[in-house]
Amino acid sequence: MITTLDRIRTKKNVKVVDVLGGWGLRRHVSQLGIHPGDILTVLRHAAMGGPILIMIHGSQIAIGRGMASHISVEDAE
Amino acid sequence: MKMALAGQPNCGKSTIFNYVSGYKAVTSNFPGTTVKYTASKIYVDGYTCECIDLPGTYSLTSTDAAEYESRKHLMSGGIDVIINVVDASLLSRSLELTFQLMELEIPMVLCLNMVDEAHRKGIEIDLKKLSSILGIPVVETIGVKGKGLKELFSEALNIFKKARKAETIKYSRDVEEIIELMTAYLKDDLRVPKRLAAIKLLEGDETFIAMISDRDGDLSKRVTELQNILSNRHGRSSDMVISSERHSQAMNIFEQAAEVVHPPKGDIRVQVDNIVMHPYVGYVILVLVFYGFFNFVFGIGERAEGPLMGLFEFFTQRLGETMGSKTVGFLVLNGALQGIAGGIAIVLPYLVPFLIGLAFLEDVGYLPRVAFLMDSFMHRIGLHGKSVFPLILGYGCNVPAIMATRILESERDRFIVSVLASLVPCAARTTIIFGLVAFFISPNAALAIYALNIAVIALSGRILSMILPEVTPGMIMEIPVYHLPSIRSTLAKSWYRIREFIVIAWPLLIVGSVILSLMEFWGMDQFINAMLWPITYLVGLPEAVGTTLIFGVLRKELSMIMLIQALGTPHILTVMSKMQVLVFTVFVVFYIPCLATIAVLWREIGSKRALLTVLFTLILATGLALAARVLGAFIW
Numbered sequence: 001m002i003t004t005l006d007r008i009r010t011k012k013n014v015k016v017v018d019v020l021g022g023w024g025l026r027r028h029v030s031q032l033g034i035h036p037g038d039i040l041t042v043l044r045h046a047a048m049g050g051p052i053l054i055m056i057h058g059s060q061i062a063i064g065r066g067m068a069s070h071i072s073v074e075d076a077e
Numbered sequence: 078m079k080m081a082l083a084g085q086p087n088c089g090k091s092t093i094f095n096y097v098s099g100y101k102a103v104t105s106n107f108p109g110t111t112v113k114y115t116a117s118k119i120y121v122d123g124y125t126c127e128c129i130d131l132p133g134t135y136s137l138t139s140t141d142a143a144e145y146e147s148r149k150h151l152m153s154g155g156i157d158v159i160i161n162v163v164d165a166s167l168l169s170r171s172l173e174l175t176f177q178l179m180e181l182e183i184p185m186v187l188c189l190n191m192v193d194e195a196h197r198k199g200i201e202i203d204l205k206k207l208s209s210i211l212g213i214p215v216v217e218t219i220g221v222k223g224k225g226l227k228e229l230f231s232e233a234l235n236i237f238k239k240a241r242k243a244e245t246i247k248y249s250r251d252v253e254e255i256i257e258l259m260t261a262y263l264k265d266d267l268r269v270p271k272r273l274a275a276i277k278l279l280e281g282d283e284t285f286i287a288m289i290s291d292r293d294g295d296l297s298k299r300v301t302e303l304q305n306i307l308s309n310r311h312g313r314s315s316d317m318v319i320s321s322e323r324h325s326q327a328m329n330i331f332e333q334a335a336e337v338v339h340p341p342k343g344d345i346r347v348q349v350d351n352i353v354m355h356p357y358v359g360y361v362i363l364v365l366v367f368y369g370f371f372n373f374v375f376g377i378g379e380r381a382e383g384p385l386m387g388l389f390e391f392f393t394q395r396l397g398e399t400m401g402s403k404t405v406g407f408l409v410l411n412g413a414l415q416g417i418a419g420g421i422a423i424v425l426p427y428l429v430p431f432l433i434g435l436a437f438l439e440d441v442g443y444l445p446r447v448a449f450l451m452d453s454f455m456h457r458i459g460l461h462g463k464s465v466f467p468l469i470l471g472y473g474c475n476v477p478a479i480m481a482t483r484i485l486e487s488e489r490d491r492f493i494v495s496v497l498a499s500l501v502p503c504a505a506r507t508t509i510i511f512g513l514v515a516f517f518i519s520p521n522a523a524l525a526i527y528a529l530n531i532a533v534i535a536l537s538g539r540i541l542s543m544i545l546p547e548v549t550p551g552m553i554m555e556i557p558v559y560h561l562p563s564i565r566s567t568l569a570k571s572w573y574r575i576r577e578f579i580v581i582a583w584p585l586l587i588v589g590s591v592i593l594s595l596m597e598f599w600g601m602d603q604f605i606n607a608m609l610w611p612i613t614y615l616v617g618l619p620e621a622v623g624t625t626l627i628f629g630v631l632r633k634e635l636s637m638i639m640l641i642q643a644l645g646t647p648h649i650l651t652v653m654s655k656m657q658v659l660v661f662t663v664f665v666v667f668y669i670p671c672l673a674t675i676a677v678l679w680r681e682i683g684s685k686r687a688l689l690t691v692l693f694t695l696i697l698a699t700g701l702a703l704a705a706r707v708l709g710a711f712i713w
Contacts, residue, residue, distance in 0.1 A: 018313070019317065023281055023314075023316060024140070024486075024550065025550055026314065026316060026317060026320075027136075027138060027140065027316065027320075028140055028486075028550070028553055029553065030316075030317070030320040030321075030324070031135035031136050031138075031140070031173075032135065032170075032553060032554075032555065033167075033169075033170035033173070033324070035317075035320065035321050035324040036313070036317070036321065037321075038324075044354060044356075045356070046354075046356060046449060046450065046452060046453060047356035047357065047359075047360075047453070048453040049453050049456075050449070050450070050452045050453035050462075051449060051452045051453075051462065051551075051552055053354065053449065053556065057167065057169055057170050058166060058167060058198060059167050059170065059555055060555065060556040060557075060558075061553065061554070061555055061556065062445075062448070062449045062452070062462065062552060062553070062554055062555075062556050063551075063552070063553050064452060064456075064461060064462070064550075064551025064552040064553065065551070066550070066551040067550060067551040067552070067553055
């Protein structure tokens, strides 16, 4: 099932399907090493609609909720 | 010969740079510490070279002003050798930038930094293999310990002598085909290699697109055509196609040259983050950290301020007795002594622990966690988590804080955060808050000033973002692993900042004290005081403090040192009420930023906006001082 990154539960592994959104957002996301096909783990959600923390290729990245809603992912387990 | 250290943010470029140049660039553990290049002459195997430390950049397509600075340098044609610094524990992602740097076709060395961190993660890298695949020399280093740096720079010199240019990495055949077609359309007048320009055009890089559309409408059409072919063939936009190509090549090379020998060991730092970034406990820790920090600074400062002041008072008395207190000679000497005393007894006792503590927090890697925790609050102000860096740096000094806004992507965010950063009580104002309010009233009153300050900043931010509405794309940033700071570099950084005070501010304090002393002798201070009377009268301060407010614009510490001079005694409570001390401090904390801050605002956000900021802070300070007066009247 394809959904967006902001809806993924903590401790779950997902595979990036696509990065939606404009050129700037796509560039930003790909620069930090997030590309379609990559597997990432959601580490935690911050309180009060704050960012989510993911682990990808050995680095931790914080992504704002709004941006995460532009990254579509599918179950990788 | 010019060498440039280039690499992704937080990979240790500045640490390496400092090792060879002496402490010249500030290092920290968060992405984006360096926003401006630093250059230094260094000696490598008997040769004199110029070494440049560039701001970190994730790719050659820049997203913020700091990255833009790097790219400008790299593409200027003036760099002879690139030292590509790479965090070895993040090799695969870092290679994506390496490929782009190689496309610049400049002699290049790959520096695998932080290999100890990679080992801890279980990553073993085969240097020879990596070097032969990439076709450039590869050197292992541990920047903080200085390991491998000599070899690194020798290798860089070597490759320069051989003038061997880096070769470019080839992508899959159908992408190469389009790149070749694009290259064929380009002329030789681009200052950068054609292949690089072709790839950047296909990626839709704004700067390159603008460069060609100015002169060649036909070429722009070709670019769009080829972009469309790429995206039709792959089912996604052309920029995604190219970045995915780089990504898969990087993964490929990583698999060939590196091996993950064991999964990362159970890391205590992960447990720490479970607490520090916890949705609830995290905020408790945040408050405790800053409260502890406050007490640390006050605890040390208070113990030093009293005895040191007493010592200088003794000197002043003896001086008066031996020279007679009405002579010009005594006034000059006394003024100078007050300036020296202010520096040693009031400023340094708070400044030194404050700057060491701040340096420690920066180096350990706590600030990115604060950005993570504060993101949702910052959204309410209309900004996002990354804006926290400039604001926290502002507590050290507003000047680098305003420079640090360059890590923000949008111009509007940079403007708002610059204005807010100028309101943050810098180390100088901190010494005033501690030296006057905490010392003479109570530590809690000082805490209240900080709380008030944060509330005012939040409110100002809210208002500014209502005036300039813009949907921020949100935050995306790396959260680096914690590092136990090396004592050497933390102290070096603190010293680097303390020296700023000793070399620039302190002489000014002494000269200022002497001038004020002479002005009093000739009665000139009354003229200034009379001019400022409307303000001092309005907020209920003694008329004599007028001059100190003028001096405070030069350096904030001056207004406190001058206060002692203007009142003629360090026992401030004998001539001012507690309420007046509070009002004075509130006014000084918020009114007009110091000259250096105004200058940097002028450059970063423009003259008109800088002047508006000055006016805004003056009105704000007067309003808040009045409020403090009313409040003070209730309490005392």
